[in-house]
Amino acid sequence: MSDSTHEGGDCTDPRTAVTEAEVEALVRGICFKTGPPRTLGVEVEWFVHELRLPQLPVTPERLEAAYASLRTVPLRSPLTVEPGGQLELSSPPAASLMECVDTVSADLDAVRAVLAEHGLGLLGAGHDPWHPPRRFLREPRYDAMEACLDRTGTAGRHMMCTSASVQVCLDAGLEEPGPLGHERRWWLAHHLGAVLVAAFANSPLVGLEPTGWASTRQLLWMEIGAGRAGAPASDGDPRSAWARHVLDSPVMCVRRDSGPWDVPEQLTFREWTRSRSPRPPTRADLDYHLTTLFPPVRPRGHLELRMIDAQPGDDGWIVPLAVTAALFDDPEATEVAQQAVKPLVERSLSLPAPHNPLWLDAARHGLADPELREAAVTCFEAALRALPRLGATPAVTDAVAAFSDRYVERGRCPADDLLDRLHDTSPHRPRPHATGGRRTAHGRKDIRT
Numbered sequence: 001m002s003d004s005t006h007e008g009g010d011c012t013d014p015r016t017a018v019t020e021a022e023v024e025a026l027v028r029g030i031c032f033k034t035g036p037p038r039t040l041g042v043e044v045e046w047f048v049h050e051l052r053l054p055q056l057p058v059t060p061e062r063l064e065a066a067y068a069s070l071r072t073v074p075l076r077s078p079l080t081v082e083p084g085g086q087l088e089l090s091s092p093p094a095a096s097l098m099e100c101v102d103t104v105s106a107d108l109d110a111v112r113a114v115l116a117e118h119g120l121g122l123l124g125a126g127h128d129p130w131h132p133p134r135r136f137l138r139e140p141r142y143d144a145m146e147a148c149l150d151r152t153g154t155a156g157r158h159m160m161c162t163s164a165s166v167q168v169c170l171d172a173g174l175e176e177p178g179p180l181g182h183e184r185r186w187w188l189a190h191h192l193g194a195v196l197v198a199a200f201a202n203s204p205l206v207g208l209e210p211t212g213w214a215s216t217r218q219l220l221w222m223e224i225g226a227g228r229a230g231a232p233a234s235d236g237d238p239r240s241a242w243a244r245h246v247l248d249s250p251v252m253c254v255r256r257d258s259g260p261w262d263v264p265e266q267l268t269f270r271e272w273t274r275s276r277s278p279r280p281p282t283r284a285d286l287d288y289h290l291t292t293l294f295p296p297v298r299p300r301g302h303l304e305l306r307m308i309d310a311q312p313g314d315d316g317w318i319v320p321l322a323v324t325a326a327l328f329d330d331p332e333a334t335e336v337a338q339q340a341v342k343p344l345v346e347r348s349l350s351l352p353a354p355h356n357p358l359w360l361d362a363a364r365h366g367l368a369d370p371e372l373r374e375a376a377v378t379c380f381e382a383a384l385r386a387l388p389r390l391g392a393t394p395a396v397t398d399a400v401a402a403f404s405d406r407y408v409e410r411g412r413c414p415a416d417d418l419l420d421r422l423h424d425t426s427p428h429r430p431r432p433h434a435t436g437g438r439r440t441a442h443g444r445k446d447i448r449t
Helices: 020-030 060-070 097-117 140-152 155-161 182-199 216-224 238-248 269-275 283-291 318-329 331-348 357-368 370-390 394-406 414-423
Strands: 040-050 079-081 087-090 120-123 165-171 297-299 302-309
Touching (some): 020 269, 020 283, 040 318, 060 097, 087 097, 097 120, 097 318, 140 155, 140 216, 182 238, 182 297, 182 318, 182 331, 182 357, 238 269, 238 283, 269 283, 302 318, 318 331, 318 370, 318 394, 331 357, 331 370, 357 370, 370 394
Antiparallel strands (some): 079 087, 165 302, 297 302
16 A cells, blocks of 8 residues: 555554555445344434423533433433433344334333433424424534534534434345345335324424425435535445545544644545545544434445334334334335325436435325325235234224325324414314425433433
8 A cells, every 4th residue: 555554554443544545445345234034123212301391491500410410220221411402212133023113102101200300301303393403412422413404504502402313223134135135125115204204294394384394304415415415326236436526525633632623614535535625534434424414214234224213103113123123124015005105206316215206205295295105005005914914013004004094094104293282273274385494313321420
């Protein structure tokens, strides 16, 4: 290698500088680990609110005291805090759907019990319906993230502080072709993703005002921009497409051991490997760069589906987890889902998700869009047939069936309930026209360590 920092180096060492070619090889090797789909995971995010008057903001001091108590609670799932104070539980990889459900349900029961002692509770919604963005965590990572995202507007602050989601984590799939092959799962994730956005849209309000979007949270991700929150081109080999995307995406920050982190403008990771300025990028910098990209489907060895709004109710998160698991891990349901979304492909205009008309319509209209509703009905029916084959209990299957009856079959989504309660109208009142959107980001730090 031409640069002396590489002589005798090992690009797997976090401290060793990396070349452009090494970055591409590393990304291809670490982001898609193929094999039979065997494990499943979920990450559930929640807003913490006052039990008596949820619309009142919780002071940072109250949150600190409650989170100090939570650090003493033994949980199976890592418990982390997002920049705005949202709580996130990330399940360990589970060998089955029910193992995942049981683990996270038990952990949530323990978390709720501790919060209740502090007069606090959990709210499931894609965007905080009451409060403006407010940073709870003050760390160099989030200072740099805020500075970077502020360049494109206020969407980043909303993403960081006032959004919440249900993220389903699936194995990447088999190396060979077929319904469980990694290339078809990658394709399905980016097209079925629009159906999941529409079916589970649950963020129509900002400041208790309708935004005109069923999923304002998804709108915010689109406003952040394709380089930071977009998918790569969906044609060709997923590994090559993702490696190019990683290299050509903007660097959020250059970390320092002390003092504020540098926030460069218009510096891609590819350019950083070539210029080697302000210092050569290392393997640790690459690993960090990967955590600053927020596409709707993020490959992390497994596939992380990030497009689903947080759901209402204590157990609302179980429905998108069960439906997604069934449609990806049951071969019969996978075939049905792939056929169901094929008619939607033209609407994407071959543009990457979520910055295409299909995803825009899903975020704006939810299942009021007739084609998205038709695809959702077919997919939920397939999921309901598949769930017993995946070992789902009657309670889980019944929850999916109830959601389908209440929303999918009627062309509705949870956002419609919020709007109906706000306006005290019939379910058939049309939504207001779009008035724009607000914003939100991501971080991870186990509060019990």
